[in-house]
Amino acid sequence: MTRLSDMRTPLARAKGLGGLPDGAEHWTAERVSALLLAPLSLWGVTQILRLAGRDRETILAWAGRVQNAAPLGLLIALTARHAQLGLEVIASDYARGWRRVGLRLLIRLATLVFVAIGAASLARIIMTRTPEAKQ
Amino acid sequence: MASDGREAFYHGTDTEGQAIRRPMSPHLDIYRFRLSMALSIGNRMAGVASALGALLAVSWLGALAQGPRSFARAQKIATNPLGRLVFLGWGVATLYHFVAGIRHLIWDSGARFEKKEIDRDGKRSLFLTGGLSVGLVAAFVTLSRIRKG
Numbered sequence: 001m002t003r004l005s006d007m008r009t010p011l012a013r014a015k016g017l018g019g020l021p022d023g024a025e026h027w028t029a030e031r032v033s034a035l036l037l038a039p040l041s042l043w044g045v046t047q048i049l050r051l052a053g054r055d056r057e058t059i060l061a062w063a064g065r066v067q068n069a070a071p072l073g074l075l076i077a078l079t080a081r082h083a084q085l086g087l088e089v090i091a092s093d094y095a096r097g098w099r100r101v102g103l104r105l106l107i108r109l110a111t112l113v114f115v116a117i118g119a120a121s122l123a124r125i126i127m128t129r130t131p132e133a134k135q
Numbered sequence: 136m137a138s139d140g141r142e143a144f145y146h147g148t149d150t151e152g153q154a155i156r157r158p159m160s161p162h163l164d165i166y167r168f169r170l171s172m173a174l175s176i177g178n179r180m181a182g183v184a185s186a187l188g189a190l191l192a193v194s195w196l197g198a199l200a201q202g203p204r205s206f207a208r209a210q211k212i213a214t215n216p217l218g219r220l221v222f223l224g225w226g227v228a229t230l231y232h233f234v235a236g237i238r239h240l241i242w243d244s245g246a247r248f249e250k251k252e253i254d255r256d257g258k259r260s261l262f263l264t265g266g267l268s269v270g271l272v273a274a275f276v277t278l279s280r281i282r283k284g
Contacts, residue, residue: 053282
C-alpha cells in the first residue's frame with residue numbers, strides 16, 4: 001500500500017489533489033474486492049437457483065447453516081465494499097465541490113445501512129434458529 | 136458552478152467581440168459511435184443498478200428474518216409483475232457487470248488491448264451476458280414452477 005501511495009508527489013498528497021484523496025489505494029481495493037466477489041457471486045447464483053420456489057422455512061434452514069451463512073455474510077460485506085468504492089469513483093467523476101461531498105456522505109450512509117440490514121438479518125436468523133431443532 | 140476553478144479558462148470573445156463563455160473541449164459528441172463506448176458506460180450503469188438491487192436483496196433478507204408476515208409481503212412485492220421486472224433487471228445488470236468486470240481485470244493485466252480484440256471481446260461479452268441471462272432465467276422459472284407444484 002505504501003508503495004502505491006509513494007507514486008504521488010508529497011505536495012499532491014498533502015493537498016489531497018485528484019478526484020479521490022487516496023486514488024491508488026482506492027483503485028487497488030476496488031480490484032481486490034472484485035477478485036474476491038467473482039467466485040462468491042457465482043456461489044450466490046447457484047444458491048438463488050437452489051432456493052427458487054422454496055418456502056420460508058426451507059430458506060431459513062438454509063441461511064441458518066454455517067456453510068451458507070458464512071459465505072452469505074462475506075458476500076454482503078464485499079458487495080458493500082465494492083459498491084461503495086465504485087460509487088465513489090462515479091461521484092468523483094461527475095460531481096465537484098459540495099455536491100461531491102454530499103454524494104460521498106450519502107454513499108457511505110447507504111453502505112452502512114446495507115451492512116446493518118444484512119448483519120442484523122443474518123444474526124437474527126442464526127440466533128433464533130437452533131439448527132438441530134429444525135433439520 | 137462559480138466555485139469551479141476551470142471556469143477561469145472559459146472566458147472568450149466571439150467574432151463580434153462580444154464576451155462569451157467558451158465551449159468546453161468537445162469530447163462525447165465528436166466521435167463516431169463505437170460499441171466499446173456504450174459497453175463502458177453500460178458497465179458503469181450496470182454497477183449502479185447492481186448496487187441498488189443488492190439493497191433490495193438485503194431488504195428481502197431482512198423481511199425473511201423479521202417473520203412470516205413480513206416475508207409474505209416481501210414475496211408478494213417480489214413476485215408481482217413489476218417486482219419480477221426489477222429482479223430480472225437486477226440479474227441482467229449484475230451479470231453484465233460481472234462479465235465486464237472480468238474484462239477489466241484482464242485489461243489490468245495488460246492483455247486484450249488491441250483494437251480488434253476490444254471489438255471482438257465487446258461483442259462476446261454481450262452474447263455471454265445474453266446467454267447467461269436467458270439460461271439462468273429459464274432455470275430459475277423452471278425450478279420455481281416445479282417446486283411450487
